[in-house]
Amino acid sequence: MIPLLLLACASDSGAGSDSAPVRLTLTGSSTVAPLVSELAKRYESQNPGARIDVQTGGSSRGVADAASGTADIGMASRAQKQDDPADLVFTPIAQDGIALIVHAENPVAELSREQVVSIYTGGIASWLDLGGADLPITVVNKAEGRSTLELFCHFFKLEAAAIKASVVIGDNAQGIKTVAGNPGAIGYVSIGTAEYERDHGTPIELLPLDGVAPSVASVKDGSFPMSRPLNLVTRGQPAGAVADFIGFARDAAQHDLVAGQYFVPVD
Amino acid sequence: MGDGSSLEAPSRGKARVGSASWLDALLVLCAVVSGGMTLLVAGFVARESTRVLWVVGLSRWFTDPSWHPASGLFNALPMVVGTLLTSMLALVLAVPAGVLSAAWARWVAPAWARGPYRALVALLAGIPSVVYGLWGLTVLVPAIARVQAPGSSLLAGALVLALMVVPTIALFAESALASVPAPLLQGAAALGLGPWATLRGVALPAARPGLVAAVTLGAGRAVGETMALLMVAGNVVELPGSVFDPVRTLAANIALEMAYATADHRSALFATGSGLLVIVALLVLVADRAQRARA
Numbered sequence: 240m241i242p243l244l245l246l247a248c249a250s251d252s253g254a255g256s257d258s259a260p261v262r263l264t265l266t267g268s269s270t271v272a273p274l275v276s277e278l279a280k281r282y283e284s285q286n287p288g289a290r291i292d293v294q295t296g297g298s299s300r301g302v303a304d305a306a307s308g309t310a311d312i313g314m315a316s317r318a319q320k321q322d323d324p325a326d327l328v329f330t331p332i333a334q335d336g337i338a339l340i341v342h343a344e345n346p347v348a349e350l351s352r353e354q355v356v357s358i359y360t361g362g363i364a365s366w367l368d369l370g371g372a373d374l375p376i377t378v379v380n381k382a383e384g385r386s387t388l389e390l391f392c393h394f395f396k397l398e399a400a401a402i403k404a405s406v407v408i409g410d411n412a413q414g415i416k417t418v419a420g421n422p423g424a425i426g427y428v429s430i431g432t433a434e435y436e437r438d439h440g441t442p443i444e445l446l447p448l449d450g451v452a453p454s455v456a457s458v459k460d461g462s463f464p465m466s467r468p469l470n471l472v473t474r475g476q477p478a479g480a481v482a483d484f485i486g487f488a489r490d491a492a493q494h495d496l497v498a499g500q501y502f503v504p505v506d
Numbered sequence: 507m508g509d510g511s512s513l514e515a516p517s518r519g520k521a522r523v524g525s526a527s528w529l530d531a532l533l534v535l536c537a538v539v540s541g542g543m544t545l546l547v548a549g550f551v552a553r554e555s556t557r558v559l560w561v562v563g564l565s566r567w568f569t570d571p572s573w574h575p576a577s578g579l580f581n582a583l584p585m586v587v588g589t590l591l592t593s594m595l596a597l598v599l600a601v602p603a604g605v606l607s608a609a610w611a612r613w614v615a616p617a618w619a620r621g622p623y624r625a626l627v628a629l630l631a632g633i634p635s636v637v638y639g640l641w642g643l644t645v646l647v648p649a650i651a652r653v654q655a656p657g658s659s660l661l662a663g664a665l666v667l668a669l670m671v672v673p674t675i676a677l678f679a680e681s682a683l684a685s686v687p688a689p690l691l692q693g694a695a696a697l698g699l700g701p702w703a704t705l706r707g708v709a710l711p712a713a714r715p716g717l718v719a720a721v722t723l724g725a726g727r728a729v730g731e732t733m734a735l736l737m738v739a740g741n742v743v744e745l746p747g748s749v750f751d752p753v754r755t756l757a758a759n760i761a762l763e764m765a766y767a768t769a770d771h772r773s774a775l776f777a778t779g780s781g782l783l784v785i786v787a788l789l790v791l792v793a794d795r796a797q798r799a800r801a
Contacts, residue, residue, distance in 0.1 A: 295765070296765045383574065384765075405742065406658045406742065407762070408741070417647070420643070420651065421656060423651075423655050424656065
């Protein structure tokens with residue numbers, strides 16, 4: 240009886256969020272955070288008194304914080320995994336793709352999956368073997384634990400320990416600067432960020448995969464193979480203010496914010 | 507501790523009796539808080555380390571095949587070597603530059619140049635490390651890559667680090683040189699020694715304890731530097747074969763992996779943090795010895 244009463248109280252206070260000020264804390268993926276910050280700003284301006292606090296720390300932290308209750312909503316740039324706590328609910332708010340990038344001067348226009356695997360495991364060491372210039376390949380890899388690395392390894396069926404990197408980087412911006420400064424470099428970053436940088440004059444080129452050019456458009460129509468969902472994570476089905484914010488984030492009225500971050504909206 | 511000081515105070519000087527008791531308490535409180543903070547941080551880092559130390563022990567930190575903490579492999583030796591190599595190489599570059607520029611400012615520079623010189627050095631010391639890192643990543647690394655790929659390397663790390671450590675060393679070296687007694691220098695001049703011989707034979711030996719402290723402080727900054735090295739050193743966990751190979755330092759490793767680490771991985775990062783604390787503690791000890799030798 241008592242739990243039922245408590246539950247009633249909890250849902251009451253959720254429904255009555257117009258009277259009590261809404262305070263939400265979101266933590267997690269640094270890929271999702273910039274988008275959520277924009278969404279939070281608009282949400283706050285439309286709901287006076289609401290305070291949405293967004294902190295980064297990686298998908299793993301987002302999932303852990305949602306599970307422990309440290310955060311109201313976790314942010315994860317990956318799909319749900321088998322060993323995630325079973326009571327967590329993942330709600331996609333956008334789609335992101337990962338593209339292989341090389342320096343703009345690099346004449347190599349496309350790589351097969353086998354070639355990419357060989358480059359990243361130390362098999363092919365010069366662009367000469369791939370029809371390019373006589374340059375050693377600088378393999379740019381992500382640091383252990385990053386969800387981009389996880390998706391890359393998962394897609395190419397690689398063990399993280401098997402990758403022989405020349406440079407290990409942290410975030411996408413560092414990866415793009417590293418490749419832009421080195422004509423022999425190859426790396427992988429979020430398509431949205433890479434497309435934005437290329438269109439604004441940074442000397443990088445995005446390589447097609449399985450014959451599909453990486454772009455926001457090809458991620459949207461599902462034809463680009465190396466992509467991932469951006470999820471908001473909650474413990475149990477979202478309710479009250481949490482459900483209200485997630486509904487707001489997925490609403491078509493906010494698709495301009497999603498596109499502004501070079502992600503692809505979900506319907 | 508409090509009892510000891512209040513008992514001692516009256517016996518030392520009558521002027522402090524009575525009126526100083528609340529001040530004493532305040533000072534003790536401040537000392538306890540600042541000292542206690544250090545102990546708390548060290549204690550916390552050590553406690554977080556123990557989890558993985560129980561599982562892994564000590565020897566595997568140097569004998570495991572690689573550093574893949576998520577897969578249970580914990581060889582941190584390349585990062586210890588990387589930390590020491592970048593710091594030492596940076597000091598090899600920065601110590602002569604810092605000491606010589608201090609000597610220049612002290613004895614050679616025209617009077618009007620000394621003020622602006624000090625302001626410049628202080629400015630250099632105040633630039634945030636991420637700015638050095640950004641410059642290194644966009645200018646220095648591509649330049650080195652033209653000589654030998656990938657550019658992100660031990661050399662790039664040491665050069666950026668040297669630039670950051672020079673002001674620390676120059677400022678402390680100047681105060682050390684300022685403490686050289688004038689009669690020594692006058693004696694050297696009377697013997698007809700040139701400026702170079704005076705510097706090498708008289709001034710530097712006389713200022714030695716202060717210079718050792720300057721170098722140790724510089725080393726402390728170098729060992730703990732994080733952002734700039736994270737951006738330019740390449741961060742590959744392998745023993746470098748040459749200065750053109752990438753390295754990862756202990757501090758950069760923590761910054762690179764902490765946000766994404768859980769369980770044993772997280773604990774392993776705290777353990778490398780403990781290692782870093784030990785290295786810095788040793789440096790402080792050496793600096794303290796040098797300071798005392800001077801006194």
